[in-house]
Amino acid sequence: xxxxxxxxxxxxxxxxxxxxxxxxxxxxxxxxxxxxxxxxxxxxxxxxxxxxxxxxxxxxxxxxxxxxxxxxxxxxxxxxxxxxxxxxxxxxxxxxxxx
Numbered sequence: 284x285x286x287x288x289x290x291x292x293x294x295x296x297x298x299x300x301x302x303x304x305x306x307x308x309x310x311x312x313x314x315x316x317x318x319x320x321x322x323x324x325x326x327x328x329x330x331x332x333x334x335x336x337x338x339x340x341x342x343x344x345x346x347x348x349x350x351x352x353x354x355x356x357x358x359x360x361x362x363x364x365x366x367x368x369x370x371x372x373x374x375x376x377x378x379x380x381x382x
Contacts, residue, residue, distance in 0.1 A: 286339055287379070294378045295327070295346060298371065299353045303327045305346070309334050317341070320349035327353055343379065347371035 288305060295303040302325065313319070313332040321328045329349050336342045351367035352358060 284339055286342060290379060291342070291346060291375070294375055295329070295350055297378075298350055298374065299327055301325060301327050301353075303329065303350075305329045305331060307331050307333045307336075318345035318349045320352055322353045339379075343375050344372060347375055 288307075292303055292305050295305070299322075301322070304326070306329065308330055309332070313330065313334070317332050317335045319330045327350070329346060331342060331345055336345050348368050351364050351371050354371070355361070355364050355367050357364045
């Protein structure tokens with residue numbers, strides 16, 4: 284299945300109310316990570332590890348994980364972060380599959 288990257292970008296931007304850029308990389312610096320996020324008041328930059336995130340479900344899981352850091356403001360994987368992550372996974376899947 285082809286991943287609709289622009290759709291994911293738009294969904295993510297709506298969720299965090301900021302411009303989101305999604306970068307797929309296979310760089311060795313990502314070894315050990317599925318994704319990383321950098322964000323400030325105006326924008327969010329998500330790096331997805333293309334060596335690990337090979338399916339739509341894996342991409343959505345990793346994207347939701349990183350966006351939950353932005354939404355909660357938690358840098359650690361706290362209980363609040365976990366709840367947001369679970370919620371965002373479902374929201375992204377629902378929006379992605381809308382016709």
